[in-house]
Amino acid sequence: MTRRPTIIDVAREAGVSKSTVSLVLQNSASVRDETRKQVRAAMARIGYVYNRSAANMRSSNAGLVGLVINDLRNPFFTEFATSLQMALADKGYSAVIANTDEDPGLQAQVVGSMIEHGVSALILCPAYGETRATFDAIARAGIPAMQMLRRVDDRLDLFPLTAPDYARGSGEATRHLLAGGARQVAFVGGLEGRAVTEERQDGYLSALAEAGMTPVMLTGQSTREFGRETARRLAETHPQVDAAVCFNDLVALGMLSGFQEVGRDVGQGFRLVGFDDISEAAQCFPTLTSVRCDIARIGAQAAETVIDWLDKGTPPPGETRTPVSLVVRQSSGGDGRS
Amino acid sequence: MTRRPTIIDVAREAGVSKSTVSLVLQNSASVRDETRKQVRAAMARIGYVYNRSAANMRSSNAGLVGLVINDLRNPFFTEFATSLQMALADKGYSAVIANTDEDPGLQAQVVGSMIEHGVSALILCPAYGETRATFDAIARAGIPAMQMLRRVDDRLDLFPLTAPDYARGSGEATRHLLAGGARQVAFVGGLEGRAVTEERQDGYLSALAEAGMTPVMLTGQSTREFGRETARRLAETHPQVDAAVCFNDLVALGMLSGFQEVGRDVGQGFRLVGFDDISEAAQCFPTLTSVRCDIARIGAQAAETVIDWLDKGTPPPGETRTPVSLVVRQSSGGDGRS
DNA sequence: CTGAAAGCGCTTACAG
DNA sequence: CTGAAAGCGCTTACAG
Numbered sequence: 001m002t003r004r005p006t007i008i009d010v011a012r013e014a015g016v017s018k019s020t021v022s023l024v025l026q027n028s029a030s031v032r033d034e035t036r037k038q039v040r041a042a043m044a045r046i047g048y049v050y051n052r053s054a055a056n057m058r059s060s061n062a063g064l065v066g067l068v069i070n071d072l073r074n075p076f077f078t079e080f081a082t083s084l085q086m087a088l089a090d091k092g093y094s095a096v097i098a099n100t101d102e103d104p105g106l107q108a109q110v111v112g113s114m115i116e117h118g119v120s121a122l123i124l125c126p127a128y129g130e131t132r133a134t135f136d137a138i139a140r141a142g143i144p145a146m147q148m149l150r151r152v153d154d155r156l157d158l159f160p161l162t163a164p165d166y167a168r169g170s171g172e173a174t175r176h177l178l179a180g181g182a183r184q185v186a187f188v189g190g191l192e193g194r195a196v197t198e199e200r201q202d203g204y205l206s207a208l209a210e211a212g213m214t215p216v217m218l219t220g221q222s223t224r225e226f227g228r229e230t231a232r233r234l235a236e237t238h239p240q241v242d243a244a245v246c247f248n249d250l251v252a253l254g255m256l257s258g259f260q261e262v263g264r265d266v267g268q269g270f271r272l273v274g275f276d277d278i279s280e281a282a283q284c285f286p287t288l289t290s291v292r293c294d295i296a297r298i299g300a301q302a303a304e305t306v307i308d309w310l311d312k313g314t315p316p317p318g319e320t321r322t323p324v325s326l327v328v329r330q331s332s333g334g335d336g337r338s
Numbered sequence: 339m340t341r342r343p344t345i346i347d348v349a350r351e352a353g354v355s356k357s358t359v360s361l362v363l364q365n366s367a368s369v370r371d372e373t374r375k376q377v378r379a380a381m382a383r384i385g386y387v388y389n390r391s392a393a394n395m396r397s398s399n400a401g402l403v404g405l406v407i408n409d410l411r412n413p414f415f416t417e418f419a420t421s422l423q424m425a426l427a428d429k430g431y432s433a434v435i436a437n438t439d440e441d442p443g444l445q446a447q448v449v450g451s452m453i454e455h456g457v458s459a460l461i462l463c464p465a466y467g468e469t470r471a472t473f474d475a476i477a478r479a480g481i482p483a484m485q486m487l488r489r490v491d492d493r494l495d496l497f498p499l500t501a502p503d504y505a506r507g508s509g510e511a512t513r514h515l516l517a518g519g520a521r522q523v524a525f526v527g528g529l530e531g532r533a534v535t536e537e538r539q540d541g542y543l544s545a546l547a548e549a550g551m552t553p554v555m556l557t558g559q560s561t562r563e564f565g566r567e568t569a570r571r572l573a574e575t576h577p578q579v580d581a582a583v584c585f586n587d588l589v590a591l592g593m594l595s596g597f598q599e600v601g602r603d604v605g606q607g608f609r610l611v612g613f614d615d616i617s618e619a620a621q622c623f624p625t626l627t628s629v630r631c632d633i634a635r636i637g638a639q640a641a642e643t644v645i646d647w648l649d650k651g652t653p654p655p656g657e658t659r660t661p662v663s664l665v666v667r668q669s670s671g672g673d674g675r676s
Numbered sequence: 677c678t679g680a681a682a683g684c685g686c687t688t689a690c691a692g
Numbered sequence: 693c694t695g696a697a698a699g700c701g702c703t704t705a706c707a708g
Contacts, residue, residue, distance in 0.1 A: 053394040054701035057684040072420045082410045097435040224621040257623035283562040285595035392685035395700040
């Protein structure tokens with residue numbers, strides 16, 4: 001295997017100096033068009049490939065963004081990471097992606113190695129827990145970092161947060177169920193003590209308070225399993241509950257399948273709303289009413305924001321709330337099926 | 339923001355030469371334990387972080403592996419990418435991940451930028467199409483690359499393939515349905531002309547041939563939508579079909595919801611088998627019989643294989659087929675529910 | 677618009 | 693076991 005050509009080889013081949021080649025590489029305006037073409041042609045001829053590590057040593061914009069995700073197997077986060085990565089690629093950035101599985105220890109490790117790799121910025125859907133030292137390390141390295149979807153570190157000036165307006169979403173969902181005639185609405189899923197859980201519960205609680213109704217909170221893991229189990233036993237444990245706002249769509253889809261299993265009708269018999277509006281919500285049966293966060297847009301937006309931050313050097317606002325909207329489908333008895 | 343400390347700063351702080359620091363960084367055996375400790379302590383004191391870009395310029399093991407995935411939103415590939423990434427992280431490697439959305443053009447671009455970033459190896463679930471030039475570029479760069487799950491480039495000596503034994507899986511699935519009393523088994527989903535589709539169809543076709551039965555192939559996109567539409571109209575278009583092997587679980591889950599919509603019973607009335615055994619297969623209702631590929635293991639395995647290749651310099655065998663197994667659940671009428 | 681020179685932070689022989 | 697020197701492939705002022 002012969003060594004990879006460098007800009008010196010390109011310079012020789014094109015008959016210019018290596019500075020000129022470097023300038024061409026950076027699309028500098030101070031190179032004549034004709035020269036530029038010759039250089040590009042020379043590159044193609046000898047199969048030159050740009051060495052970013054070398055470039056990075058001098059100028060340090062690696063063109064690398066680190067993406068740290070708490071649960072990459074959850075379709076909501078998959079969609080986020082994917083749309084973000086693709087938007088970054090569109091702007092010429094690559095993404096180092098790591099799943100932390102909600103483990104703050106693992107998170108510390110992957111953040112550390114991303115910093116070593118010289119990422120220009122970090123985008124985190126952070127794990128909960130002991131994360132202070134990790135965020136401190138990011139700050140010390142002077143790397144722009146955004147908290148997405150979850151508020152874990154309170155220093156929003158350093159680590160600005162972008163998240164959907166969760167409280168509004170669950171509020172709307174709850175009001176929708178009440179307007180449809182629900183007598184007793186439960187909130188299902190969500191682990192206690194987490195910011196996102198609290199926000200989603202808050203909207204639900206205020207809507208119930210407005211209507212003068214008592215809340216029923218069935219907290220737990222936000223998984224299909226938990227939803228399924230809850231639905232299976234709901235008739236015994238909470239016979240009066242005839243509607244639910246779920247922490248997320250996974251819980252709602254789990255409930256859907258649990259109800260199917262025990263033969264309970266969803267739509268008229270039991271009114272169900274999910275949260276996140278993952279694509280499956282439109283594909284299941286009955287189709288699932290859900291709070292849309294437009295996560296793909298949030299992902300693409302995050303890419304733009306972070307690149308802007310990198311270019312301009314000024315951080316985005318400390319907190320950005322993105323709009324949510326209720327997408328009414330069959331599971332809440334709200335459309336064609338009634 | 340003060341500049342990041344370098345090994346020179348560490349050397350000064352620890353009172354040794356910078357070579358010694360470098361040796362410590364590489365865990366070289368030729369440094370006294372006491373010295374090592376002093377150096378490590380100095381690093382911690384001044385907040386040193388390793389600069390891999392600089393290291394990479396000399397030695398070029400970037401500790402970076404590129405992961406190119408055709409469809410990261412598909413839970414099967416998500417699981418693959420996630421388990422692979424986590425296994426890599428476990429060995430001290432980071433992963434640059436890109437979704438190509440089945441677009442060979444995008445694939446060419448992301449592979450190009452991964453090469454620029456100096457990835458030590460590439461793992462591809464490649465997009466179909468015009469990919470020759472992309473694979474050529476990888477070969478020219480001399481980067482170890484594995485094809486996973488799909489055979490797209492025929493140069494298996496250069497780009498070894500690891501994939502489940504698809505034909506065996508669909509064969510078993512088909513025989514299972516026939517043994518359960520199915521009269522007419524269809525194969526649903528899979529785009530024509532693709533290697534994976536052909537392999538999965540092959541197992542089905544041979545099993546039917548053994549039994550002397552005629553195949554019914556309903557090819558199409560391997561999505562929930564396609565499955566759902568197919569199920570909805572199946573009674574009209576193919577009234578005699580009473581069982582199906584699906585190209586993947588998404589199609590099968592789509593059929594499940596389509597059948598629910600039109601009120602057709604799955605399990606006894608219609609026997610259904612999926613492929614891939616994504617985690618949802620165990621969570622839906624009725625639970626889905628599926629061909630398990632153990633994709634998480636394949637992902638972790640791929641990480642080991644590629645690191646081994648990197649360490650030893652010898653490529654794995656040109657073709658590795660991993661075992662599959664049929665997981666019988668309710669949808670094929672095969673368990674407790676009958 | 678182009679060329680010669682220095683330097684980014686490491687690793688790698690090579691002496692000691 | 694440790695130190696001095698060269699060099700990896702670029703970019704960046706600085707002259708011309």
